[in-house]
Amino acid sequence: MPDPTATAKPPRYLDAVNAALADEMRADGSVIALGVDIGRGGGAYGVTRGLFEEFGADRVIDTPIAEAGVLGAAVGAAMAGQRPVAEVMYMDFVTVCLDPIVNQAAKLRYMTGGGVTVPIVFRTQTGGGRSGGAQHSQSLEGILAHIPGLDVYCPSDARDAYDLLVAAIRADHPVCFVENRRLYGKRADGWEREALPPGRARLVREGADLTIVTWGRMVPESIAALDALPDVAADLIDLRTLAPLDVDTVVESVRRTGRCLVVHEAVERFGPGGELISKVAEGALFDLDGPILRHGARPTPVPYSPGLEAAMLPDSEGIGAAIARTLEG
């Protein structure tokens, strides 16, 4: 873990990811990292810089662009005693290698009646809003969270990136670890915060008017939205992990506030917001003062042109408007 006293500045989100990988690789010789460009090149966003030099080609493995093969091999290595951290460079690319994730890693322990364990981390990153275009910008965590047997972690800041990646690497089951590239440069505020395990949401702000439930980059966007609405006091819940899902914290909050807004970067259509709203309805329906709303991306492929992309993705302004609708409802 980076020592915050050793440097003037707290670590950035990407430093935290790097530190978690390095610390776990130092602590456990069975941890290996593999993926396209992660070794000598240090990763498309520099996240794995220095690991190749410290741990060598045997443990930090540059792979051919063969994601389905690489992830399949990671599954085999995991069953054979390694703890692979396999990187999928962009979350959109999980669609070319869903079989090893969905049909193999997620199901093998179950299909074998506990006969094998698959301690594997699928690291990936997403983040719309940088003109990455329709195939380099999608938030697909809902697809992964739909699959029994997979954990899905979506850290919103540097501290959680560190804590959740350490937990993911130490877990004996498969974890999809979703980073957001637009958070990579953000420095931790509150690095010395208490570490929370996966499955525990974090109450970022407290307030009696409504409950906002979100994760990933929509946490800072929601903070910005609330900063622009000084008259609104909200419980802002960072779920941190979609699977396991901390339903209790959300329901307990909504029972107090009576209003709920779910915010996510993924498109709304059949998105994770639907699942969350269902859980809130089951747990807090008779405490509600208005409809539960969601605010996510509009149902279109992510556009390239900046103005179009801004019109598609949720941002602090759109969240502010959604907060107003939630309070009116």
Added chain:
Amino acid sequence: MPAEDEDLKIEPASAPPDPETLRERLRTMARIRAFEEQVGRQFREGNVHGFVHTSIGQEAVAAGSCGVLDRDDFITTTHRGHGHCLAKGADPEPMMAELFGRETGTCHGRGGSMHLADASLGILGANGIVGAGVPIAVGAALAARREQAGRVALAFFGEGAVHCGAFHEGMVLAVAWQAPVVFICENNHYAEFTPSTGAWGGPGLLERASAYGVPALRVEGNDVGKVEAAVRAAVNSARAGAGPAFLEMLTYRMGGHYEGDAEPYRVEGEREEWAERDPIAAVDATLAAAGQDGVAKALLEEARQEMEAAVRNALAAPYPEPEAVMEYVGA
């Protein structure tokens, strides 16, 4: 054909296995045959649920290949994997119980025929996804290479799998990593319902492997001695750090794609031709020529009794408790 083709040859030992070894392989083949016969019978009785695929006619590939492996070597197999599991040392009794969906099954009834696995024997799973076991075996071989304990991985797959991406990506990675993995392509002449003859353009399958830089050899897959010699050469080479190899085993699927398959696609007269090349009868004839008569008959009788007992015990075993449905999900 690559210019270095001569360097890509695998040179199997030419000496046939000794009678003792042959007899042991015959026992394995007889047990596979008897297991599969029972599976077919029990499927018709309604005791085997879901889909089930048997490997009658292909026993020599399983027996000869797994015969050269150690207990802690790895295999991955396919939807047609009973024979490979038995040859690698899996106990037929929990296997039968698994096919019957019982709690005492290899996977406690959670997997079924297509997901048989036993990590303690290095069996990293049959697989319901064609080709999926290929990169998994490469990954196990990568782990083995790291450990440097001389372990190898064998990937069993059919000739139908050589068209899918997982096979090609697995080959690419095996070469890139010089992984100790042997690809066993079991060419049983049918990819599900489709006769494989003429199913691909260009030259044969060996050239595909050669194109990736993987030494490749075609083997008479119904001759257990030839299978064993080829696999031994490839495994020894992989153990020594020389990287992957590809073996095409020519064999024949005597049954349908699955039990209950009406087989309207079967090429007429072909099955009868291949019946003449039955792998069990072939070993029996070799042993008879060496003065040991009636070995196959005796071993088959013994194996059939073993499998009848497996059926009896599986029928008596309990189903998993419905309350335990969430057990083993893991995350």
